[in-house]
Amino acid sequence: MMTTPIQPFTEIDPGKLEAITPSQFLTFTMPHPIHLHRLLRVAVCDSPLANADDSSPSISVVFVPKNRETDWNFCTESGHMQLLLKLRVSRLILIGDLPPHQGPSIYKLPPVSQTAEKERLLNELKPLMIPLLPKSIFTSDNGLRKIVFLTAVEDAAYRVTVAKVASPIVGEFLVEDVELVGFSDRNKQLRRRLRFKRMPKVIQSQALLVPIIGDDEATTQTDLESLRNIESATFEPDTRVLVHHYLIAMVSCLSLIASHLAQFFRPKALCFGIGGGVLLSFLDTQMKFEVTGVEIDPMVIMASTFHFGFNRLNSIRLIIKDAIETIQNFPNREPPKVEKFDVIFVDLDSSDAKIGFCAPPQEFCKKHVFEGLRLLLDEQGGLIMNVVPLNKVFYETLVKELKEIFHKVYEIDVKNADNFVVMAIVSPPSFVTFEYLFLNKLKSLIPGTYWNSVVEL
Incomplete structure (x- = not known):
């Protein structure tokens, strides 16, 4: 722009x-x-x-x-x-x-x-x-x-542009390596980030960045500038750990359907919006989900693959299509091959900067879209959405429509730029004796920041 x-x-x-x-x-x-x-x-x-x-x-x-x-x-x-x-x-x-x-x-x-x-x-x-x-x-x-x-406040002590990509769908976007401000020399925090020009203040994706130094070189330096000056140094994103607060909150919501997820060796997750692919990679490699991702822009998938290590093992199924169109015409949706998912994640945002940042987009937050998502869920499944409301009316309407379709609706206030995570479950959870195994696994991978923050709406 x-x-x-x-x-x-x-x-x-x-x-x-x-x-x-x-x-x-x-x-x-x-x-x-x-x-x-x-x-x-x-x-x-x-x-x-x-x-x-x-x-x-x-x-x-x-x-x-x-x-x-x-x-x-x-x-x-x-x-x-x-x-x-x-x-x-x-x-x-x-x-x-x-x-x-x-x-x-x-x-x-x-x-x-x-x-x-x-x-x-x-x-x-x-x-x-x-x-x-x-x-x-x-x-x-x-x-x-x-x-x-x-x-204006800057959260980066050092930032370098790794790649600049022009896409005919989402426009220009950047991949950046960043050293965060406010950390000691022994505890430098490095991140790889994805940013879109149409929403420049929003960090679309970020992952922990790990420097890899050759065996023939040693260093005590931990700052990004010094590490980049080491000839043998390379940098790899680590998607085994979530650092984006709203992603941590989204995954924490899985505890609400733990009794259902515990019954499967590989539960099935459907994710709308890939970005850097951090959430999908975490679900695939750490939570052992069978993951399907929906993304309209192949250039975003290319960048996530090359710069965030996304889907290197080709274990994630990809659908390159508009989210709403995918919901309406999902593959194998007609009997007898109706495909159901145990959890659906929605991480989409608006492309119109003049109305402010909005997630999901206004056109996605319609009753017929939520009904379509409901049809894709197992009877014990759940819908988890990253929500940044335009205003109070937007949020109240979204919650009201979810309540008309789902059994119960829950919220986590991420306390970060009016960010909320909303989860809707299809039916009352049924207790199984081994659900503690799933919960213990979840708690070992996710910080306890949001465990007690889930409230019913």
């Missing part, structure tokens, strides 16, 4: 900034107030949900971290829109250095700037903000006092 062309501020019609205009997006340059030889890039983004007649609009000014000017979060319209919707403001003003023509493939967290320098920049910028504010913000009080000034 391309941004609006950058123009000098002097060429912007001031009338466009005097009022909130839903979905308006403008970018322009202005001189840096301290380093006069440099230019600042400024973006003004108005919420699609805003009321143009709002007499008290909310405004946030966000400073782009140094050296991240070319990151999708800060140079694409979709990135701006996601940030605005997350902050829930009427107008977002984004300020940063003018990005170079070619973005770096490596990012390193710069040293923390001196407080005095930050304060000086903020004080110099405040008067320059006045032309960027809607007239309605100025009352008897100083309108500038109503503005929230923020600096």
Whole structure:
């Protein structure tokens, strides 16, 4: 998704900034107030949900971290829109250095700037903000006092782009290796991540990243930059351990149908949405499920195979098709070969950045889709969904429709960006004497973070 062309501020019609205009997006340059030889890039983004007649609009000014000017979060319209919707403001003003023509493939967290320098920049910028504010913000009080000034937080101490892929279906996406901030030298946390340009603030998939050093070399270094400088070093994702919190919560929900799953040597799982394939790999290799995955984009499957080690043993059946179409026309759905699954996982999200991040997509959350999923489940099976609701009404409607189709509905609040995991079971669980074997296995593989967080809705 391309941004609006950058123009000098002097060429912007001031009338466009005097009022909130839903979905308006403008970018322009202005001189840096301290380093006069440099230019600042400024973006003004108005919420699609805003009321143009709002007499008290909310405004946030966000400073782009140094050296991240070319990151999708800060140079694409979709990135701006996601940030605005997350902050829930009427107008977002984004300020940063003018990005170079070619973005770096490596990012390193710069040293923390001196407080005095930050304060000086903020004080110099405040008067320059006045032309960027809607007239309605100025009352008897100083309108500038109503503005929230923020600096974007970075969770990566070091990040390198491993691959950039262009897909005609999901658009451009990245595979990145990342070292997380906030960990000691002895306990560095490394991750491999998948990110889509259409939803730049969302980490679609992430896995534990393990460095492999040749026998002829030894090192005490644990940071990603130093490890990458070792000639023999390679990096492998480890999908035997889940690190994405919502995936941990999704797998924890299997405890609700443990009595059913314990009856099978290899229970059957159907997964809508593959991403990096981390969940499917975990179910296949660690939980010993017979796994079927549904993904519309073959380029995503290719990236997950090459960069996340997905399905290297060809033990996972793949269906390359749209999720809703697959539900409606599932293979072997007609008698006498009706295929049933013990659990269905749904991990799909919206492709429209202007409505905000939404999972599952609105078109998926329909009664006839849930009824189709119900028909694919065993009578003791369960449906597990990653849910990031657009709003309260979206969530309440989703739960209501599930309750009309399934026996009971449960929730885990992931407490991460309004993320919930919802599970619906087809019928009351029936106790079997050896279900503890499945539960013990599950608890040995999954941290206990969410074991006591399941609540019935």
